[in-house]
Amino acid sequence: xxxxxxxxxxxxxxGAGPAGLMxxxxxxRAGVRVDVFDAMPSAGRKFLLAGIGxxxxxxxxxxxxxxxxxxxxxxxxxxxxxxxxxxxxxxxVHGLGIGTxxxxxxxxxxxxxxxxxxxxxxxxxLREAGVRLHMRHRWIGWNDAPSREAPHTxxxxxxxGERIVQADAVVLATGGGSWPxxxxxxxxxxxxxxxxxxxxxxxPSNCGFDxxxxxxxxxxxxxxxxxxxxxxxxxxxxxxxxPFRQGEFIVTQTGIEGSLVYALSAPIRDAIAADGExxxxxxxxxxxxxxxxxxxLMRPRGARSMSxxxxxxxxxxxxxxxxxxxxxxxxxxxxxxxLARAIKALPLRLTGVKPIDEAISSAGGVAFEALDANLMxxxxxxxxxxxxMLDWEAPTGGYLLTACFASxxxxxxxxxxxxxxxxxxx
Numbered sequence: 001x002x003x004x005x006x007x008x009x010x011x012x013x014x015g016a017g018p019a020g021l022m023x024x025x026x027x028x029r030a031g032v033r034v035d036v037f038d039a040m041p042s043a044g045r046k047f048l049l050a051g052i053g054x055x056x057x058x059x060x061x062x063x064x065x066x067x068x069x070x071x072x073x074x075x076x077x078x079x080x081x082x083x084x085x086x087x088x089x090x091x092x093v094h095g096l097g098i099g100t101x102x103x104x105x106x107x108x109x110x111x112x113x114x115x116x117x118x119x120x121x122x123x124x125x126l127r128e129a130g131v132r133l134h135m136r137h138r139w140i141g142w143n144d145a146p147s148r149e150a151p152h153t154x155x156x157x158x159x160x161g162e163r164i165v166q167a168d169a170v171v172l173a174t175g176g177g178s179w180p181x182x183x184x185x186x187x188x189x190x191x192x193x194x195x196x197x198x199x200x201x202x203x204p205s206n207c208g209f210d211x212x213x214x215x216x217x218x219x220x221x222x223x224x225x226x227x228x229x230x231x232x233x234x235x236x237x238x239x240x241x242x243p244f245r246q247g248e249f250i251v252t253q254t255g256i257e258g259s260l261v262y263a264l265s266a267p268i269r270d271a272i273a274a275d276g277e278x279x280x281x282x283x284x285x286x287x288x289x290x291x292x293x294x295x296x297l298m299r300p301r302g303a304r305s306m307s308x309x310x311x312x313x314x315x316x317x318x319x320x321x322x323x324x325x326x327x328x329x330x331x332x333x334x335x336x337x338x339l340a341r342a343i344k345a346l347p348l349r350l351t352g353v354k355p356i357d358e359a360i361s362s363a364g365g366v367a368f369e370a371l372d373a374n375l376m377x378x379x380x381x382x383x384x385x386x387x388x389m390l391d392w393e394a395p396t397g398g399y400l401l402t403a404c405f406a407s408x409x410x411x412x413x414x415x416x417x418x419x420x421x422x423x424x425x426x
């Protein structure tokens with residue numbers, strides 16, 4: 001067991017993801033000594049995985065719309081994003097020598113579309129600033145014998161045995177509860193609860209759902225994308241009422257997932273938690289009015305089958321046709337009026353939420369009510385929290401990363417203020 005003592009202010013950052021590394025950068029720029037500890041063999045494991053399909057850093061939409069993506073936590077996160085939001089984040093990326101561009105959807109990507117070059121440049125800059133990274137250091141709580149000189153004494157499990165680290169302040173950025181194999185396993189929850197910090201239960205976010213497909217539909221369509229579709233949480237069969245949200249999703253072996261589903265995952269998840277299931281409504285022809293759908297469907301089809309008629313007149317074929325047959329009775333499929341209504345509002349019953357370790361992100365975490373404006377725990381002076389371990393959620397599209405970066409920067413600034421106040425009272 002080793003013990004680390006420091007005479008000058010020293011900050012321990014737990015978690016080498018975007019939030020923790022950003023806190024370390026803010027602190028190191030101010031001349032504070034910083035060590036970063038992480039349970040994984042290397043830094044930014046989840047960050048790298050998120051960038052495999054194209055690293056979506058942030059979004060270019062107007063700031064008011066941007067902060068609205070955080071739902072119930074909009075007012076809480078808005079001040080943090082005002083200080084380090086999409087524009088500042090892009091400038092920071094450029095400062096690492098990495099170019100960015102805005103895609104057709106408004107999402108912002110690094111020029112190379114990869115996370116690895118960005119992370120390499122960032123870690124190089126942090127090390128040059130004196131930040132030390134300690135991998136395979138799993139935080140297991142506090143030692144109950146802190147000193148006045150270093151009031152925070154952390155315990156880490158390492159391959160060489162337990163290590164004790166004494167610090168003047170701590171930033172916890174240990175991730176949420178999704179992707180446990182990358183370190184975000186929620187093991188920190190009982191550690192904070194034992195110290196009186198309020199933690200909302202962790203729940204899956206940006207997740208898929210179960211739909212109880214028939215064996216035929218599952219075998220025929222699992223893995224296929226459903227494009228040019230809209231999902232509503234109310235039926236939307238009242239004429240030309242606009243659907244809730246348009247996009248695309250994927251049919252899985254057991255249900256649905258994908259960007260459109262993720263965007264609505266919070267209300268769908270909460271409805272299933274309350275009632276055990278929920279019915280969502282699919283608009284299979286979102287660019288067509290209900291009247292136009294009905295008119296086209298009522299045209300004479302002669303000797304053509306209904307499937308050929310749907311393909312010819314409404315371009316409904318493949319998985320969309322499969323969904324109609326899966327969700328409608330034979331009588332309803334044969335009734336043109338009911339079929340027309342179903343094309344604009346097809347009921348799909350969802351019966352379960354995919355587990356948190358299959359989700360892209362998690363909701364729940366350290367309650368903002370347990371923190372001050374600088375993200376310091378009221379019950380643990382000198383301990384700051386940042387990133388996905390905080391109680392907020394957002395859809396994919398750059399919103400998750402932006403809030404992680406912004407909260408990490410805010411925690412770093414909060415630590416600087418805390419240390420300044422501590423020096424003033426010595």
